[in-house]
Amino acid sequence: MTSTIIEVRQLTKKFKAKTAVYNADFKIARGEIFGLIGQNGAGKSTLLKMIGGLIHSTSGEIYFFDRSESKDQSFFERMGLLIENPGLYPQYTAYKTLQLLAIAYGLKSPNQYIIHLLRLVGLDASDKTKVKNYSMGMKQKLGIAIALLGSPDVLILDEPINGLDPQGIVEMRKLILELNKTGLTIIISSHILEELSKIATTYAIIHKGKIIEVISKDDLLLKCEERIELEVDHVEEVLPVLEQQLNISNYRVIDQQNVHIYDSHIENHQIVHLLARNQKLVHSIVKYKMSLEQYFLELTKSAGELHA
Numbered sequence: 001m002t003s004t005i006i007e008v009r010q011l012t013k014k015f016k017a018k019t020a021v022y023n024a025d026f027k028i029a030r031g032e033i034f035g036l037i038g039q040n041g042a043g044k045s046t047l048l049k050m051i052g053g054l055i056h057s058t059s060g061e062i063y064f065f066d067r068s069e070s071k072d073q074s075f076f077e078r079m080g081l082l083i084e085n086p087g088l089y090p091q092y093t094a095y096k097t098l099q100l101l102a103i104a105y106g107l108k109s110p111n112q113y114i115i116h117l118l119r120l121v122g123l124d125a126s127d128k129t130k131v132k133n134y135s136m137g138m139k140q141k142l143g144i145a146i147a148l149l150g151s152p153d154v155l156i157l158d159e160p161i162n163g164l165d166p167q168g169i170v171e172m173r174k175l176i177l178e179l180n181k182t183g184l185t186i187i188i189s190s191h192i193l194e195e196l197s198k199i200a201t202t203y204a205i206i207h208k209g210k211i212i213e214v215i216s217k218d219d220l221l222l223k224c225e226e227r228i229e230l231e232v233d234h235v236e237e238v239l240p241v242l243e244q245q246l247n248i249s250n251y252r253v254i255d256q257q258n259v260h261i262y263d264s265h266i267e268n269h270q271i272v273h274l275l276a277r278n279q280k281l282v283h284s285i286v287k288y289k290m291s292l293e294q295y296f297l298e299l300t301k302s303a304g305e306l307h308a
C-alpha cells in the first residue's frame, strides 16, 4: 500500500506584492519520484524551498507523514536539499568538503560513509582535484552527496539537470533512479517535461504559481500516446467488427460514441472502409499524436493567469 510522505495544503508564498506560489495542494507518496515542471519563474524553487524548510510559507500547511510543520519543524532534518547552487568550498576536494560538513553535522566516524556516498554519486574519494576545477556535472554530483550526508528520507533536487551535457544528463538520470531504488523519495524540478519523462512517477505542472495538474506517469503517457480517435453511433456495435476483421485489441472506450485505438498497425482508411462496408456510420476519425512538450505547452496556454 502506498503511504503519503509529504502533503501540502493550500500552500502559498507571497513576496510583498508578488505571489510566487498560490494555494498548492498535492500529496507525494513514499518512494515516488515526483517531478515538478514549470517554466522560468513559475514558482518551482519557491515551492521546493518551502517544502525543504529554507523559507517560511505565507499561509498553508506542509505535512510530513501525518505531522504538520507548524507543530514540528524537526522533520525538515529528514530532507536532503540541492536547491540552486550548492554552497561548495572551491579550495577543497570533494572528500574534504564532505568531511568538513560531516563534522558540522556532528556525524561520528564519517569517513567510510563519505567514501560510500562519493562512490554512490559517481565521484572518486581519492581524486585530488579541487572543487573549483570541477565540471558542472561533478559539482551537481557533489551537491547530491552533500544532500545525502544526513541520510534523508526525501531528496529535493531543484533542476539538477540544468546545464549538463547529454552524457551528464544520462548519468544524472541513472543516479536518481539508483537512489530511488534504495527507498529514497525524490522531488525533482525541471522546466522541460521531456527531461523528466524517463524517470518521474508523478508529475505536477506549476504555472504562474499555481499547480495546474498532477498526473501519474502512466496517465501522461496515455494522453500523449499515438492513437486513432474514432467517433461512431454506438461503440459497442463497431468494436466486434474492428476486433474480428482488423485484429484491433489495444483500445480504450471513452464513452458510448468514442473509442481511442492504440494498435499501431492500423490506418484510418482501413477503419473507414471496413465500417462503411458494415453500414456503420463514422462521425469522425483523427490520428492523434502529441509530444510531451506540446502537451505541456497546451496545458499552460489554457491555464488562467494568476489572480491573487
Ligand SMILES: Nc1ncnc2c1ncn2[C@@H]1O[C@H](COP(=O)(O)OP(=O)(O)OP(=O)(O)O)[C@@H](O)[C@H]1O
Residues within 6 Å of the ligand: 015, 018, 019, 020, 038, 039, 040, 041, 042, 043, 044, 045, 046, 047, 191
Ligand atoms: N526572494 C524573492 N523576492 C521577491 N520575489 C521572488 C523571490 N524569490 C522568487 N521571487 C519571484 O517569485 C516567482 C517564482 O520564482 P521561482 O524562483 O520560485 O521560480 P522558478 O520556477 O524556480 O524559476 P526558474 O526556472 O527560473 O528557476 C518569480 O516571479 C520570482 O521573481
Ligand SMILES: [Mg+2]
Residues within 6 Å of the ligand: 044, 045, 046, 158
Ligand atoms: Mg528555480
